[in-house]
Amino acid sequence: MLGYVARRVAMAVPTIFAVATILFFIVRMVPGDPAVYLLGDMATPERVANLRAEMGLDKPLYQQYIDFMLGVLRGDFGRSFENGMPTMVRVLRAFPFTFELAVAGTLLSLLIGIPLGVAAAVRRGSKIDVLITSGTTIGVSIPVFWLALLLIEFFSVRLGLLPVTGLGNNPIERLRHLALPAFSLGIGMVATVARMTRSSMLGVLGKDYITAVRAKGAPWNVTVYKHGLRNAIIPVVTVVGLNFGYLLGGTVLVEYVFGRPGLGSLLIEAVFSRDYPQIQASVFFFSAVFMAVNIFVDILYSFLNPKIRYG
């Protein structure tokens, strides 16, 4: 087990390295001189030269690359063009807000999606099943940012029930501020979770041991939830993990609509102000989180399902 974990983590190292390399070169593909961009067209050549030296742009490319990668190892992606703060510090400050949103969205999707999937599987072929199954197809087709707008329009503008922007000062207010963003983000995942739960439950409910439990005289509810769902949950966990990347991508749009702080807002702001060090740090962090979650899911999967052998 430990060997597997170590190997899985070791495999991610070259990928992380490659991601950093891509980020280094991609920013250098930008047409024009960042120093000129920062200072404006009217800047004197001396000032441009000074800034280029300060940013290390006057060094040969390989030296710039080595400096960059050494920085990456220390978690140092340079300073933001925007406000001179270390870019990683800004990322780490923004991350808890994105994490909170992603976790809330995931929990919501499980809370809604699993019961829907179970209901559909148990009454397979019934009207409820058809309704839930077609509902999930529609669910994955709704753009998160549109859903967010509709929710704002209904719950905030019309009913005045929930706030749109801000974060809230106390725990209850915080949850109220989180409600609409988390729901917008989670709804696409609800569909995925419900579909996976349905097909996984259908597989499990057809197994002999379920028949045996039934024959023993166990009530239907106990059969479904204790014996059925417990065995059907592994693929659901996996699919949630594998879709975490989409969820992270979704946070960008949701944070934008609600004006919430977070990694996504930071990235979009950096893109519009052409704050390249900030873009590099933000994207690097996104990828790192994404990879970490994938590794975690793999490990969890092998832990939950001892039948799987990793040779």
Add this chain to the structure above:
Amino acid sequence: MDGLIKMGEIKDYPSFLAGLIIVLAVVLTAMLAPLISPYDPIEQNMPHALQPPSAYHLLGTDPYGRDVLSRIIWGARVSLYVGLLSATIAMIVGVPFGALAGQLGGIADALLSRVIDIMLSFPGIILAIVVMSILGQSVDNTVLAISLAMIPRFARLARGEALQLSVQEYVQAAKASGAGNLDILVHHILPNILSPILVQYSLSIGSAIMIEAGLSFIGLGVQPPTPSWGEMLSLGRQYLYTAPWLSLFPGLAIMLTVLAFNLLGDGLRDMLDPRLKRV
């Protein structure tokens, strides 16, 4: 694959049929835009700004007095152009590479698998955002950014399928009788992995349309005044309190179109894979 699907059988696959009908409707709308659009989608008409839906403007007007229905009709062009083109490019680039890697195995496979892993370690829309920030905003750069984000999905799928096929006896037989790698790829591997690729293609058109809308919504995709559904929503966002119709209808158009390609993809999967046939 020919002969597998008979026209009469299509009615047994309601989701495929529903998807097909909506897709055809959207395609027709896009093609006939100059004929059916009631107003010019770009020309401003300030005296008519922000009118709610009425007999003159069925879906209302925007802050510049432009007819929302007309802009949605023309917006179908952008969505379809970006969706079809980026999914096609991603397929054409991703599938041969993935299939060849799966077929050859060994170092080629190991290398390509790493490349796929690396590309997949960026969440799709984030990769697209970064590429747009480097290339600058235009319709064609949007296509490029989205296809880049979708190539690894096709490559991974094709690799997995080809890997399974490469150990099949008929492929081994072809190899033993002296067929070259390219020959095997073109004649034995590609034709047999067509079904899952086709399903993925349809689903990818839907997600490409979704990503384009997202990019344009943020302001990184198609630039105004070109009518695009995502850009219309970003305008609508500023008028949520006074003109909610601006946010409602373009989103509905995105949802319906994406839904149509998803239904088409799901339906194709059911049709082409008899094992999954729903009872």
